[in-house]
Amino acid sequence: MASRHPDWSLEAGQCVLEALSEHERLVLPALQALQNAFGFVPAEAVRLVASSINVSVAETHGVLSFYRELRTTPPAAVTVSLCSAEACQANGARALVDEVAAFLAPVGGRSAEGEVDVVEVFCLGNCALGPAALVNERLLGRVDLASLSRAVDAARHEVIA
Amino acid sequence: MTTVYVPRDSAARSVGADDVADALVRETGSSGLDVTVVRNGSRGMLWCEPLIEVVTDRGRVGYGPSSSADVAGLLEAGMLTGTDHETCVGVVDDHPWLTSQQRVTFARVGVIDPLDVADFEAHGGLSGLRRALEIGPAAVIQEVLDSGLRGRGGAGFPAGIKWRTVSEAVADQKYVCCNADEGDSGTYADRMLMEGDPFTLIEGMVIAGIATGATRGFIYSRSEYPDANATIRTALEVAATHGFVGNDVLGSGYTFELSHRVGAGAYICGEETAMLESLEGRRGMVRSKPPIPALVGLFGRPTLVNNALTLATAPMIIADGGAAYQALGSDRSRGTQVFQLSGNVARGGIVEVPFGISLRAMVEDYAGGTRSGRPVRAVLVGGPLGAYVPAADLDVALDYEAMIAAGGMIGHGGIVVFDDTVDMAEQARFAMEFCSKESCGKCTPCRVGAVRGVEVIDRIRWGVDRADNLVLLNDLCDLMTDGSLCAMGGLTPMPVRSALRHFSEDFER
Numbered sequence: 295m296a297s298r299h300p301d302w303s304l305e306a307g308q309c310v311l312e313a314l315s316e317h318e319r320l321v322l323p324a325l326q327a328l329q330n331a332f333g334f335v336p337a338e339a340v341r342l343v344a345s346s347i348n349v350s351v352a353e354t355h356g357v358l359s360f361y362r363e364l365r366t367t368p369p370a371a372v373t374v375s376l377c378s379a380e381a382c383q384a385n386g387a388r389a390l391v392d393e394v395a396a397f398l399a400p401v402g403g404r405s406a407e408g409e410v411d412v413v414e415v416f417c418l419g420n421c422a423l424g425p426a427a428l429v430n431e432r433l434l435g436r437v438d439l440a441s442l443s444r445a446v447d448a449a450r451h452e453v454i455a
Numbered sequence: 456m457t458t459v460y461v462p463r464d465s466a467a468r469s470v471g472a473d474d475v476a477d478a479l480v481r482e483t484g485s486s487g488l489d490v491t492v493v494r495n496g497s498r499g500m501l502w503c504e505p506l507i508e509v510v511t512d513r514g515r516v517g518y519g520p521s522s523s524a525d526v527a528g529l530l531e532a533g534m535l536t537g538t539d540h541e542t543c544v545g546v547v548d549d550h551p552w553l554t555s556q557q558r559v560t561f562a563r564v565g566v567i568d569p570l571d572v573a574d575f576e577a578h579g580g581l582s583g584l585r586r587a588l589e590i591g592p593a594a595v596i597q598e599v600l601d602s603g604l605r606g607r608g609g610a611g612f613p614a615g616i617k618w619r620t621v622s623e624a625v626a627d628q629k630y631v632c633c634n635a636d637e638g639d640s641g642t643y644a645d646r647m648l649m650e651g652d653p654f655t656l657i658e659g660m661v662i663a664g665i666a667t668g669a670t671r672g673f674i675y676s677r678s679e680y681p682d683a684n685a686t687i688r689t690a691l692e693v694a695a696t697h698g699f700v701g702n703d704v705l706g707s708g709y710t711f712e713l714s715h716r717v718g719a720g721a722y723i724c725g726e727e728t729a730m731l732e733s734l735e736g737r738r739g740m741v742r743s744k745p746p747i748p749a750l751v752g753l754f755g756r757p758t759l760v761n762n763a764l765t766l767a768t769a770p771m772i773i774a775d776g777g778a779a780y781q782a783l784g785s786d787r788s789r790g791t792q793v794f795q796l797s798g799n800v801a802r803g804g805i806v807e808v809p810f811g812i813s814l815r816a817m818v819e820d821y822a823g824g825t826r827s828g829r830p831v832r833a834v835l836v837g838g839p840l841g842a843y844v845p846a847a848d849l850d851v852a853l854d855y856e857a858m859i860a861a862g863g864m865i866g867h868g869g870i871v872v873f874d875d876t877v878d879m880a881e882q883a884r885f886a887m888e889f890c891s892k893e894s895c896g897k898c899t900p901c902r903v904g905a906v907r908g909v910e911v912i913d914r915i916r917w918g919v920d921r922a923d924n925l926v927l928l929n930d931l932c933d934l935m936t937d938g939s940l941c942a943m944g945g946l947t948p949m950p951v952r953s954a955l956r957h958f959s960e961d962f963e964r
Contacts, residue, residue, distance in 0.1 A: 416892075433681075
């Protein structure tokens with residue numbers, strides 16, 4: 295499967311943590327740095343972060359499990375984040391979520407061919423041009439199934455290229 | 456040479472601004488036209504995005520909404536000389552949407568190149584900081600007190616009192632933290648400011664640092680805002696190069712180091728104490744107050760926590776004096792509020808006006824009613840923890856006290872319009888569901904109450920013991936309001952109760 299990220303290894307993880315600035319030597323920034331680098335936080339990274347920051351494994355796991363965006367499994371090549379909050383609801387977001395579920399995957403799921411994750415987010419700050427979605431880091435406004443599919447295809451090609 | 460503006464604001468990009476800018480460069484290049492494309496912030500007329508602005512003798516003439524396919528035709532029609540066209544909105548500064556506004560916090564957003572310090576200074580940037588250095592910390596705090604500025608995050612606490620409290624606290628280290636974790640649906644002013652005029656936020660934080668004696672600051676933003684985060688990061692580097700943040704600010708001897716941090720998808724981190732926990736790298740669990748963050752905040756030190764809009768208004772207040780800002784507004788709501796129109800609206804965008812304007816003027820005049828063309832049924836004011844206002848009550852004045860008297864709140868200034876297809880029982884259920892998903896879990900009324908709230912509303916909607924369950928729902932709302940540790944659980948009953956009060960028929964279907 296195509297990936298946006300390099301492979302995880304303990305040594306590569308160590309390098310990421312060593313690159314943190316003095317003010318970022320905290321659990322959340324450390325986990326974020328790992329996720330930015332590898333696309334997810336592998337189970338064995340928890341111990342690495344705990345010993346590197348000098349906090350308990352329990353506390354590290356607590357932070358990892360608190361934040362919705364931090365993930366412990368590799369992401370698909372493309373992540374579609376659908377806004378499900380009020381301003382987008384007023385513009386048909388609920389119907390879009392249903393259409394995407396039928397066409398790609400339900401919220402929290404992965405498409406059949408394994409290349410697209412669909413997640414729910416609450417507000418992308420594009421409330422005047424809803425429904426809004428994020429395809430990897432590209433924001434879409436006035437989105438419908440057709441424009442979303444085009445953006446997903448473009449993102450898929452970018453990752454594979 | 457002709458200068459043409461195409462916004463880099465992410466809302467504009469979300470509907471094709473990058474393609475428009477690329478097409479402009481390509482088409483003018485191949486025709487040998489001498490054109491510079493500047494990527495500005497958005498003017499906030501979001502229904503016009505992507506809005507192309509051409510600098511002419513008459514002013515900046517706008518064309519929007521434009522698509523990349525329109526560019527060749529626009530150039531051929533004479534866009535570079537400001538010729539009329541079916542998408543032409545005229546001289547943008549003369550547009551009634553803007554001329555009727557009073558932009559203070561947003562004065563430069565959409566006007567300047569967001570990362571060009573010379574452009575920023577040419578439009579009044581750094582004049583607040585320079586005056587702050589002249590008059591000194593005590594006088595700065597007095598100006599903020601005199602301005603009547605209240606916290607724009609939603610709570611509306613007088614900013615000057617908070618600044619004074621932090622300034623009087625004695626500690627080896629103090630902090631200024633900007634809360635830019637703008638999670639309320641229907642709000643995007645922090646994002647647009649960070650993308651369209653980031654130096655103003657930085658300037659405001661430096662002023663706050665000098666006034667309170669804090670030498671370190673953090674901007675806490677959201678991972679859902681990748682463009683804003685990239686702009687802020689670049690702006691911080693540019694600001695450091697130009698010497699208005701870091702060591703020896705503008706040669707004054709003051710130090711203010713500023714860093715940027717991003718959340719990881721947790722609405723609760725917009726609550727100030729949860730944000731401080733998150734900044735310390737931990738789970739975003741709400742802290743009990745007292746002690747207040749102004750005395751015991753980040754890493755246990757005195758910390759000024761203000762919303763991005765509050766901090767970004769400080770430069771204008773210091774530059775022009777607190778009295779000028781205080782002269783605007785109504786009753787105890789002084790100055791301007793950056794309202795954000797969204798949802799089912801014909802014209803969504805930023806409306807910065809003095810407090811006291813009616814909700815009707817916002818919904819009917821500025822927003823132009825619904826995008827669907829159907830009647831307005833409900834307006835959610837103040838975010839997911841605000842109240843649903845029925846169409847019959849649109850005459851309410853938008854200020855802190857009037858909104859509270861009407862059973863709502865002004866919050867962060869978000870106004871979300873729904874047409875008559877909305878099911879208000881479903882919206883009430885969503886309010887509880889949102890709370891159940893976003894609760895930090897520290898206190899029981901919020902953590903368990905929200906889950907029970909979803910279940911009770913489901914039973915009401917299914918017609919199971921409806922009368923008894925309505926009593927139960929009201930009781931639950933009382934408990935969450937009175938017993939929750941913070942506004943998440945404490946205000947979730949507000950949208951629920953407003954839906955019950957004004958749209959009871961939706962619970963009886």
